């Protein structure tokens with residue numbers, strides 16, 4: 001296959017776990033062949049990136065280090081990636097499927113003439129083709145898909161493959177951003193971060209997700225306290241985001257984010273397929289719902305039928321006793 | 324102002340997918356709604372484009388009944404086998420024929436969840452674009468739009484000059500239900516139906532479908548609330564790998 005380019009998403013000099021999963025997976029798959037894994041990363045400062053990316057198995061690193069990458073802007077990231085693709089001439093480019101990647105994947109596929117398989121949960125590549133499995137119909141069904149071409153893009157859902165260290169001593173080349181924000185017609189005016197968004201949801205090992213059963217500030221504090229015990233992320237269903245109790249950034253599901261933590265708490269969530277589509281990959285799922293017939297129990301490993309306002313305070317106390 | 328809204332007919336995924344019930348893609352419905360809100364009370368035009376089988380006309384009528392002005396329907400019985408790349412190429416060649424200021428698409432389609440077409444179309448047309456929009460408003464001077472998009476962490480507020488392309492999330496609005504009057508008016512609106520040969524080759528295809536592995540049903544914890552909680556925490560300590 002020759003060269004495989006892996007895009008490593010990062011923030012503030014730290015690589016995202018979802019990208020390390022992808023990098024590690026590709027690196028282990030090609031072990032023993034002549035293939036080479038090149039990582040490309042776009043950030044302001046290198047931080048620990050070089051070290052981490054080496055640990056997870058890149059043979060070469062293209063470091064695009066530039067203030068231009070301070071905030072996500074599709075034209076800036078797309079130009080950087082297209083530059084990395086020209087420089088590497090890979091047959092395969094693999095991404096972790098983040099919002100930033102979703103924002104540019106289609107455009108760079110057209111600009112580079114690539115075939116693209118987005119949001120897959122597994123894939124295998126051969127000469128001139130990739131076969132992959134991707135959830136469709138709000139994850140009710142899995143489609144086995146095939147792409148053919150000289151250049152193929154694959155983006156992988158977080159939590160689909162494992163991040164296992166596979167240390168190498170990569171060579172590093174540093175570049176500036178080929179396109180800067182000022183070169184673009186669009187302008188980024190502002191980024192609004194939710195005040196309570198301290199843990200990156202798609203990276204968290206524990207996610208506590210609230211549904212419409214969480215009705216007020218009291219309930220919200222229970223969610224926050226439970227998440228806080230684990231340093232976990234706070235998720236939400238669409239219905240509870242609509243009440244403005246939780247920020248839209250917390251939404252998990254078909255419209256929202258796809259998460260796959262080790263432990264997922266669904267508190268007062270009914271389990272609509274559009275919600276389940278974003279969390280069914282979680283390793284262990286706990287559902288607390290007052291309705292014994294709520295569909296969420298079909299996806300959970302453990303279920304408690306009860307009022308979350310009485311169950312969760314007890315749960316918090318009991319967990320504290322074990323910490 | 325002229326809007327072009329790209330819409331798709333999809334299986335209703337909330338119910339039984341095999342029922343054959345087809346609906347307007349929810350994300351596209353939000354795109355139509357966004358265009359309606361922005362054009363309210365002006366003489367702007369909202370033109371629809373759909374690629375799909377003859378029976379997808381029903382979906383076009385629905386969007387016209389919501390209030391869109393006119394539509395073109397590229398009729399193809401084989402549209403299901405076209406991938407995002409060939410759909411985007413076909414849309415791009417149509418866009419080259421017409422005038423528009425703003426192209427709106429759904430951010431993904433409910434059936435395939437691929438989310439590629441909008442960005443691909445923008446690249447073909449060399450338009451500035453934004454995806455996953457949850458808010459849309461005119462700039463004060465009407466020579467551009469302000470898009471709020473949901474990013475990885477937080478919401479990004481962008482200014483785009485016209486012409487541009489935006490893909491819409493269903494978190495942006497609640498699409499209106501067509502009124503009886505709207506439905507009657509839609510019957511008189513023109514749908515330009517064109518048979519077409521798909522001559523752009525798809526570089527990807529679906530080989531088959533599989534059922535996801537069924538999860539074991541949940542172990543329901545029994546007893547008084549305290550007992551349930553104790554049993555749960557014990558299981559978490561032993562099995563989650565978190566403690």
Ligand SMILES: Cc1cc2nc3c(=O)[nH]c(=O)nc-3n(C[C@H](O)[C@H](O)[C@H](O)COP(=O)(O)OP(=O)(O)OC[C@H]3O[C@@H](n4cnc5c(N)ncnc54)[C@H](O)[C@@H]3O)c2cc1C
Pocket residue numbers: 210211212213214236237238239240251252253254255256257267268269270271272273274275278288289290291294306307308309349350433493
């Ligand atoms: C195209 C499309 C995309 C969508 N994308 C998403 C998405 O990304 N994410 C998403 O979440 N949804 C999404 N939805 C919406 C989805 O269909 C559901 O409407 C939504 O997930 C319901 O949220 P919920 O479970 O919180 O609310 P409800 O369905 O109202 O459920 C509330 C639950 O809380 C329980 N409850 C109430 N009070 C208590 C209490 N005191 N203690 C314990 N339990 C209690 C009830 O028994 C009930 O089961 C989408 C829909 C469409 C059409």
